[in-house]
Amino acid sequence: MxxxxxxxxxxxxxxxxxxxxxxxxxxxxxxxxxxxxxxxxxxxxxxxxxxxxxxxxKSKDDLVAEAMIRLLDGAQTFLDALPREHAPTRKLVALLEWAMRVRLDGGLPFLPSTSPQVRDMLTRNLRYVTRVLKLNGQLEKIVQAGKKAGELRMDLPDDVILFSYYARTCDPAVDYLRLYSKMNNDEIIQHMLSVYLDGVALPQG
Amino acid sequence: MxxxxxxxxxxxxxxxxxxxxxxxxxxxxxxxxxxxxxxxxxxxxxxxxxxxxxxxxKSKDDLVAEAMIRLLDGAQTFLDALPREHAPTRKLVALLEWAMRVRLDGGLPFLPSTSPQVRDMLTRNLRYVTRVLKLNGQLEKIVQAGKKAGELRMDLPDDVILFSYYARTCDPAVDYLRLYSKMNNDEIIQHMLSVYLDGVALPQG
DNA sequence: TAAAAAATCTACCACACAGTAAACAAAATT
DNA sequence: AATTTTGTTTACTGTGTGGTAGATTTTTTA
CATH class of the missing domain: 1.10.10.60 (Homeodomain-like)
Structure with a gap:
C-alpha cells in the first residue's frame, strides 16, 4: 500500500x-x-x-454553516442536473419540490429565517455567501426567462417572485400542515406549489 | 381622594x-x-x-407570551371592528395588511415561526392558546364564506388557505424586500398580498 | 416629622454551554 | 519491541444569563 x-x-x-x-x-x-x-x-x-x-x-457557527453549505451544494447539483430544455417554471417547480421534500424528510429548510443571529452568522461566512449568490444569480435568470416565456406575471418585480420563492422553502405552513392535517407529504407539496403559482383566490371570469 | x-x-x-x-x-x-x-x-x-x-x-417566557397575547388581542380588536358587510376576502386582506404593517413598523410577526422552543413555550400558555383558537375559528369561518361566495378556490382545503395565510404574516420575503429592494412599505404589502391571492404564475388563456 | 409600608435596586447565585488543556490510547514508523 | 505520531477523551475554565435575597430608597400614613 x-x-x-x-x-x-x-x-x-x-x-x-x-x-x-x-x-x-x-x-x-x-x-x-x-x-x-x-x-x-x-x-x-x-x-x-x-x-x-x-x-x-472550529466552532458551532462553523459547523452549522457547513451544514447549510452542504444543503446549498445539493440544491446546486440538483439544478445543474435538470434538462436544459425544461421550461423555466418547470425548473423552478422542480427545485422547490426538491427543497420541500428534503425538509419533510427531516432535513434543513433552505432559508434560515429562524433568527437574526443565524442569518448574520451565515452572511459572515464567505463560502456560504458565495454559493447563495451563485444560486441566486441562476434563479434570477430563470425567473426572467419565465417572464419572457409568458409563464410568470410581468407585473411582479423579479425580487418579489424570487424572495417569495425562497420563503416557500422554509414556509411554516408546511410544518403546520404536517402537524395538523391528515395530508401526506406529496399532497402537502402539491398544495404549497399550487398556492405559490396560482394563489388562493379564484380567478374571476 | x-x-x-x-x-x-x-x-x-x-x-x-x-x-x-x-x-x-x-x-x-x-x-x-x-x-x-x-x-x-x-x-x-x-x-x-x-x-x-x-x-x-414571572419569567422571560411569561413576558414574551404576554407580548404575543397583546398582539393577538390587537388583531382580534381589528377584526371585530371591520364592517360586517365586507366580503370575506376583503376582511382577510384587511387583517393581513394590518399584520404586515405592524411588523414593518417594528412590531412582532404574528406567528413565532422562529424556533421550535418558542412555539412550544407558547403552546404551553393557556391564555395564548385560547386566543389563537378563537381567532383561528373566526378566520376559518371567513375562509369558508369566501369559498361559498366564489372568491376563494374550492379545490384548496381550508387548512391550506389558512396556514398559508398565517405564514404570510411572518413571511421572510417581507424582510428581504425591505432590506434589498427599493420598495416602500406600501408597495411591499401590495405585492405580498397580490402573490398570496393570485400567485406568481400568469393565468393562461 | 416619625414610623410603617411599598417599591426598587445592588449584588449575588446557579446553571448551561462553548471551547480547551492535558492525560491517555492507538497506530505508524524505526 | 521501542519510539514517535496521531487521534480521542476526561475533566476543566470562562462567560453569559435567568432568576433572587436582602439592602435601600421612596411613598404613605399618623
Whole structure:
C-alpha cells in the first residue's frame, strides 16, 4: 500500500466522519433549531466526544454553516442536473419540490429565517455567501426567462417572485400542515406549489 | 381622594409600566429575536432594573407570551371592528395588511415561526392558546364564506388557505424586500398580498 | 416629622454551554 | 519491541444569563 493511497484512505475516513457529524447536526438543527442545539448533543448523536468535533469544525457557527453549505451544494447539483430544455417554471417547480421534500424528510429548510443571529452568522461566512449568490444569480435568470416565456406575471418585480420563492422553502405552513392535517407529504407539496403559482383566490371570469 | 380612586390610580400606573415593558420587549424581540433578547436588555430599554420586571412577569417566557397575547388581542380588536358587510376576502386582506404593517413598523410577526422552543413555550400558555383558537375559528369561518361566495378556490382545503395565510404574516420575503429592494412599505404589502391571492404564475388563456 | 409600608435596586447565585488543556490510547514508523 | 505520531477523551475554565435575597430608597400614613 503506497503512501498516497494510505493518505487518501485516511482522508476518506476523515471525510466520512465529517459527513456523519454534519448529518447529526442537520437532524438536530431541523428538530430543535440552532439555539437549542448544543455541541454535546451533536457529539452524543454521532458517537464522538466534543473535542473531536472541534478537529473538524472550529466552532458551532462553523459547523452549522457547513451544514447549510452542504444543503446549498445539493440544491446546486440538483439544478445543474435538470434538462436544459425544461421550461423555466418547470425548473423552478422542480427545485422547490426538491427543497420541500428534503425538509419533510427531516432535513434543513433552505432559508434560515429562524433568527437574526443565524442569518448574520451565515452572511459572515464567505463560502456560504458565495454559493447563495451563485444560486441566486441562476434563479434570477430563470425567473426572467419565465417572464419572457409568458409563464410568470410581468407585473411582479423579479425580487418579489424570487424572495417569495425562497420563503416557500422554509414556509411554516408546511410544518403546520404536517402537524395538523391528515395530508401526506406529496399532497402537502402539491398544495404549497399550487398556492405559490396560482394563489388562493379564484380567478374571476 | 377616596381609597378606591387611589387604588385605581395605582393600578393605572402599574398597567402603564407593564405596557412600557411589553413595548420594550416587543421592540427587542422584533430586532434580535427570542434567544438574543436578555432580561437585562429589556430592563435597560425600559429604564427599570431587572428585579422590577419580575414584579410584573414571572419569567422571560411569561413576558414574551404576554407580548404575543397583546398582539393577538390587537388583531382580534381589528377584526371585530371591520364592517360586517365586507366580503370575506376583503376582511382577510384587511387583517393581513394590518399584520404586515405592524411588523414593518417594528412590531412582532404574528406567528413565532422562529424556533421550535418558542412555539412550544407558547403552546404551553393557556391564555395564548385560547386566543389563537378563537381567532383561528373566526378566520376559518371567513375562509369558508369566501369559498361559498366564489372568491376563494374550492379545490384548496381550508387548512391550506389558512396556514398559508398565517405564514404570510411572518413571511421572510417581507424582510428581504425591505432590506434589498427599493420598495416602500406600501408597495411591499401590495405585492405580498397580490402573490398570496393570485400567485406568481400568469393565468393562461 | 416619625414610623410603617411599598417599591426598587445592588449584588449575588446557579446553571448551561462553548471551547480547551492535558492525560491517555492507538497506530505508524524505526 | 521501542519510539514517535496521531487521534480521542476526561475533566476543566470562562462567560453569559435567568432568576433572587436582602439592602435601600421612596411613598404613605399618623
Amino acid at each position: 503506497s503512501i498516497l493511497s494510505k493518505l487518501s484512505f485516511k482522508d476518506q475516513a476523515f471525510k466520512l466522519r465529517e459527513d456523519a457529524i454534519l448529518d447529526a447536526a442537520t437532524r438536530i438543527l431541523a428538530s430543535k433549531g440552532f439555539d437549542l442545539m448544543t455541541m454535546d448533543d451533536v457529539a452524543l448523536e454521532v458517537g464522538l466526544s466534543k473535542p473531536s468535533l472541534y478537529k473538524h469544525f | 377616596s381609597i378606591l380612586s387611589k387604588l385605581s390610580f395605582k393600578d393605572q400606573a402599574f398597567k402603564l409600566r407593564e405596557d412600557a415593558i411589553l413595548d420594550a420587549a416587543t421592540r427587542i424581540l422584533a430586532s434580535k429575536g427570542f434567544d438574543l433578547m436578555t432580561m437585562d436588555d429589556v430592563a435597560l430599554e425600559v429604564g427599570l432594573s431587572k428585579p422590577s420586571l419580575y414584579k410584573h412577569f
